[in-house]
Amino acid sequence: MAKKKESDKDLETLRHSAAHILAHAVKELYPDAKNTIGPAVEEGFYYDFENLDITPADFKTIERKMKEICKKNYPFEKKEVSLAEIKKMFKNNKYKIELAEEFKKAGDKLTIYQDGDFADLCRGPHVESTGKVKAFKLIKIAGAYWRGDQKNKQLTRVYGIAFPSKEELKDYLHKIEEAAKRDHRKIGKELELFSFHDCAPGMPFWHPKGTIVWNELIKYWREEHHKAGYGEIKTPIILNKELWEQSGHWKHFKENMYFTKVDNQDYALKPMNCPGGIQVYKNRVRSYREFPLRWAELGLVHRHELSGVLAGLFRVRSFTQDDAHIYCVDDKQLKEEIKGVITLTDKIYKKFKFDYHVELSTKPEKAMGDAKLWEKAEKALADAMKELKKDYKLNPGDGAFYGPKLDFHLKDALGRTWQCGTLQLDFQLPINFDLKFMGADGTENHKPIMLHRTIYGSIERFIGVLIEHVAGKFPIWVSPVQVKILTVADRFNDYANTVAKKMFDAGIRVDVDDRAESIGKKVREAQLQQINYILVVGEKEVKDKTVTVRTRDNKVHGAEKIDAFIKKVVKEIQERA
Ligand SMILES: [Zn+2]
Ligand SMILES: [Zn+2]
Numbered sequence: 001m002a003k004k005k006e007s008d009k010d011l012e013t014l015r016h017s018a019a020h021i022l023a024h025a026v027k028e029l030y031p032d033a034k035n036t037i038g039p040a041v042e043e044g045f046y047y048d049f050e051n052l053d054i055t056p057a058d059f060k061t062i063e064r065k066m067k068e069i070c071k072k073n074y075p076f077e078k079k080e081v082s083l084a085e086i087k088k089m090f091k092n093n094k095y096k097i098e099l100a101e102e103f104k105k106a107g108d109k110l111t112i113y114q115d116g117d118f119a120d121l122c123r124g125p126h127v128e129s130t131g132k133v134k135a136f137k138l139i140k141i142a143g144a145y146w147r148g149d150q151k152n153k154q155l156t157r158v159y160g161i162a163f164p165s166k167e168e169l170k171d172y173l174h175k176i177e178e179a180a181k182r183d184h185r186k187i188g189k190e191l192e193l194f195s196f197h198d199c200a201p202g203m204p205f206w207h208p209k210g211t212i213v214w215n216e217l218i219k220y221w222r223e224e225h226h227k228a229g230y231g232e233i234k235t236p237i238i239l240n241k242e243l244w245e246q247s248g249h250w251k252h253f254k255e256n257m258y259f260t261k262v263d264n265q266d267y268a269l270k271p272m273n274c275p276g277g278i279q280v281y282k283n284r285v286r287s288y289r290e291f292p293l294r295w296a297e298l299g300l301v302h303r304h305e306l307s308g309v310l311a312g313l314f315r316v317r318s319f320t321q322d323d324a325h326i327y328c329v330d331d332k333q334l335k336e337e338i339k340g341v342i343t344l345t346d347k348i349y350k351k352f353k354f355d356y357h358v359e360l361s362t363k364p365e366k367a368m369g370d371a372k373l374w375e376k377a378e379k380a381l382a383d384a385m386k387e388l389k390k391d392y393k394l395n396p397g398d399g400a401f402y403g404p405k406l407d408f409h410l411k412d413a414l415g416r417t418w419q420c421g422t423l424q425l426d427f428q429l430p431i432n433f434d435l436k437f438m439g440a441d442g443t444e445n446h447k448p449i450m451l452h453r454t455i456y457g458s459i460e461r462f463i464g465v466l467i468e469h470v471a472g473k474f475p476i477w478v479s480p481v482q483v484k485i486l487t488v489a490d491r492f493n494d495y496a497n498t499v500a501k502k503m504f505d506a507g508i509r510v511d512v513d514d515r516a517e518s519i520g521k522k523v524r525e526a527q528l529q530q531i532n533y534i535l536v537v538g539e540k541e542v543k544d545k546t547v548t549v550r551t552r553d554n555k556v557h558g559a560e561k562i563d564a565f566i567k568k569v570v571k572e573i574q575e576r577a
Contacts, residue, residue: 010164011040011163011164012040013040013125013126013127014040014127014132014133014162014163014164015040015041015044015045015161015162016038016039016040016045016126017076017126017127017130017132017133017162018045018066018133018136018160018162019038019039019040019045019046019047019160020038020076020113020115020118020120020122020126021066021069021070021115021130021133021136022038022045022047022062022066022138022158022160023035023038023047023049023118023120024066024069024115024116024118025062025063025065025066025068025069026047026049026052026062026158027118028065028118029061029062029065030051030052030054032051033049033050033051033052034049034050034051034092034093034095035047035048035049035093035095035096035120036048036049036050036093036095036096036146036155037095037099038120043161043172044139044159044160044161044162045159045160045161045162046157046158046159046160047157047158048144048146048155048156048157049155049156049157049158050095050146050153050155050156052155052156052158053156054141054156054158055141056138056140056141059138062138062158063136063137063138066136069115069116069130070130070131070133070134071131072116072130072131073129073130073131074115074116074129074130075115075128075129076113076114076115076124076126076127076128076129076130077113077114077115078111078112078113078124079111079112079113079114080109080110080111081110081111081112082110083100083101083104083110086100086110086112086121087100089112089119090121095146096121099121100121103123108123111123111124113126115129115130116130133162134163134164134165134166135162135163135164135165135166135168135169136160136161136162136163136169137160137161137162137169137173138158138159138160139159139160139161140158140159141156141157141158141159142157142159143155143156143157144156144157175414175415178414179414179416179468181471182414182467182468182471182472183312183468184312184313184314184463184464184465184467184468185312185313187467187468187471187472188210188312188313188464188467190472190528190529191209191210191472191480191529191530192207192208192209192210193206193207193209193210193213193463193467193480194206194207194210194313195207196312200317200318201307201310201317202305202307202310202315202316202317202318203316203317203318204313204316204318204460208480209480209481210463210480212479212480212509213463213474213478213480214459214463216477216478217456217459217462217463217478218298218459220348220351220477220576221322221348221455221456224344224347224348225296225324225344228294228340228344229294229340230294230295230296230324231293231294231295231296232295232296232297232298233277233280233295233296233297234297234298235270235273235276235277235279235280235297235299236270236276237269237270237299237300237301237302238260238262238267238268238269238270239267239268239270239275239276240265240266240267240268241265241266241267241268243275243276243279244257244268244275246275246432246433247274247275247429247432247433248428248432249268249271249272249275250268253271255304256271256303256304256305257269257271257302257303257304258302258304269301269302270299270301270302271301271302271303272299272301272321273297273299273301273321273323273325274323274325274426274429274452275429275433276297276299277295277297277323277325278325278429278433278435280295281293281327281435282433282435285436285437285438285444286327286436286437286438286448287437287438288329288437288438288439288440288446290437291327291328291329291333291437291448292326292327292328292329292333292336292337293325293326293327293448294324294326294337295324295325295326296322296323296324297321297323297324297325298320298321298322298323298459299320299321299323300318300319300320301318301319301320301321302317302318303317303318303319304317305317312464313460313461313463313464314461314464314465316458316460316461319458319459319460319461320458320459320460321454321457321458321459322454322455322456322457322459323452323453323454324452324453324454325450325451325452325453326341326450326451326453327435327437327448327449327450327451328448328449328451329437329439329446329448329449330449331376331380333449334377334380334425334449334451335380335383335384335387337451338380338381338384338406338423338451339384339387339388341423341451341453342358342384342385342388342390342406342423343388344455345408345421345423345455346390348455348456349408349410349421349455351576352466352469352475353469354410354411354412354469355410355411356408356409356410356411356421357391357392357393357408357409357411357417358385358390358391358392358393358406358407358408358409359392359393359394359395359398359406359407359409360378360381360382360385360392360393360394360395360404360405360406361395361397361398361399361400361404361405361406361407362374362378362394362395362396362397362398362399362404363378363397363399363404364397364398364399364400364401365397366401367399367401367402368401368402368427368428369402369403369427369428373427374403374404377403377404377425377427377449378404380425381404381405381406381423381425385406392406400424401428402426402427402428402429403424403425403426403427403428404424404425405422405423405424405425406422406423406424407419407421407422408420408421408422408423408455410465412465412468412469413468413469413470413471414468418461418465419457420454420455420456420457420461420462420465421453421454421455421456421457422452422453422454422457423451423452423453424451424452424453425449425450425451426450426451426452429450430447430448430449430450431447435447435448435450436448466478472530473530473552474530474532475576475577476532476569476572476573476577477572477573477574477576477577479509479530479531479532480509481509481510481511481529481531482508482509482510482531482532482533482569482573483503483508483509483510483511483531483532483533483534483535483569484510484511484512484513484526484529484531484533484534484535485499485500485510485511485512485513485535485536485537485547486512486513486519486522486523486526486534486535486536486537487512487513487514487537487538488519488536488537488538488539489538490514490516492537492538492539492541492542493512493514495537495541495542496512496514496537497512497514499535499537499547499562500512502562502566503566503569506566506569506570507570507573508566508569508570508573511531513525513526519536523536523550526552527552527554530552531552532551532552533549533550533551533569534549534550534551534552535547535548535549535550535565536548536550540559541559544559545561545562546559546560546561546562547559547560547562547565548560549565
């Protein structure tokens with residue numbers, strides 16, 4: 001695990017101290033509640049209580065009490081105590097006694113921390129006094145079992161967040177609110193992009209509009225890969241057991257795979273594209289002159305995830321990887337190929353205005369392949385980054401057992417990061433599949449170096465991230481509906497349809513709204529549908545052969561000649577502006 005920064009530790013201490021204050025307040029307000037544990041967690045803290053029957057409506061009262069405790073500025077006083085003292089102090093709280101007995105057994109000193117008249121069994125550390133906790137908020141309630149064991153009694157878990165300043169708390173709350181507004185599941189429904197159904201849990205169904213988004217991403221991807229010298233392959237999604245045994249998946253990945261039996265033979269749905277792709281490689285003898293080989297594959301893979309972890313497009317059971325496998329003959333080629341992947345990834349992320357950072361993960365303790373090979377491969381990854389003048393974060397020992405890797409983490413408009421792209425060296429599969437090539441020496445005694453890489457990662461997840469990044473406001477080239485023409489009254493419908501036909505013929509995705517609704521309502525609906533250009537037509541527009549242009553940000557841009565408008569929009573689409 002990465003070492004924690006000093007500021008992270010401070011924040012953790014602050015949040016854990018806030019958990020004490022929460023327990024203090026709860027005990028004053030609900031004397032029969034039994035407090036158990038209250039750690040800091042990522043982005044906040046929680047405290048688990050037995051016998052606490054509250055709802056979020058009670059948060060105000062509890063927060064008010066917490067504020068009182070903060071205002072009193074009680075110091076957190078540490079005191080060493082004996083097990084006997086603990087048993088006396090917490091005679092009504094078996095949880096604390098259980099913990100104390102455990103600490104004692106482990107040879108730890110027993111300490112309590114007291115603020116005002118509230119004392120808690122704890123190892124610390126805490127902030128100096130309750131007054132240091134200046135900005136907090138209770139967030140939610142959940143059920144939790146003591147020690148996570150369902151056989152134990154269910155406790156009430158109260159979650160909160162705390163920050164060193166009110167501004168940071170405000171920023172955080174704003175971000176949460178904004179994230180909820182941008183939730184891709186919500187926007188996906190509103191814009192009719194995709195849905196999920198009980199007949200295939202965790203496997204998205206793409207609607208016509210969502211499929212447009214999908215196809216536009218793929219079209220762009222294909223163009224860029226073609227320019228970068230990739231070939232594209234397609235392989236089956238069902239492959240037999242022998243193949244998965246050879247690849248090692250049958251042994252190491254079985255619990256995440258789907259199976260089927262055909263003619264009494266075992267088959268599996270592919271969880272990864274590599275073993276299928278390798279069959280294309282092995283179809284004939286490869287000569288060193290052919291390398292590097294760059295083969296991309298948009299492969300639909302299935303991985304069984306527990307139903308509890310499924311989350312919209314972010315965590316699914318079937319997804320399409322924008323995979324590619326690259327085979328090289330030597331170190332020089334390897335470095336050039338790595339640079340090529342980094343450059344292509346950079347170009348594609350920039351197209352969507354994503355910032356990103358890269359992490360380099362090196363040899364773990366349990367690794368296959370000799371140390372020299374690893375050293376060379378890690379150096380190739382690091383040198384490629386350096387030569388391209390790119391920074392990266394080093395994660396020592398975090399590589400896969402079969403090779404080192406670079407991971408690309410996207411940063412979205414809310415500052416959240418998403419690991420999407422990856423570039424992995426693989427020393428294992430070329431051995432498992434006995435990959436060879438014919439060298440300049442005329443023998444087949446040569447092993448290629450294999451690279452796996454993705455840029456979008458999973459197309460499904462990337463679309464989810466993109467939706468939240470742009471809050472449903474797709475760039476025009478991606479938008480399912482780019483232009484909508486709204487008529488002021490029925491008698492302008494013919495004109496609207498003629499204009500729409502012209503745009504359609506020019507390759508613009510255009511709709512007409514000729515319903516007998518008020519123009520205000522039609523504009524509002526088109527804005528909510530995140531249409532890039534909303535055109536209003538009435539008397540004046542028909543007479544002047546124009547359209548009045550508005551954008552989804554509620555700006556009115558005025559009248560434009562039809563042909564000039566079409567030309568401008570077509571250019572924007574083609575340039576993927
Ligand atoms: Zn504590
Ligand atoms: Zn692969």
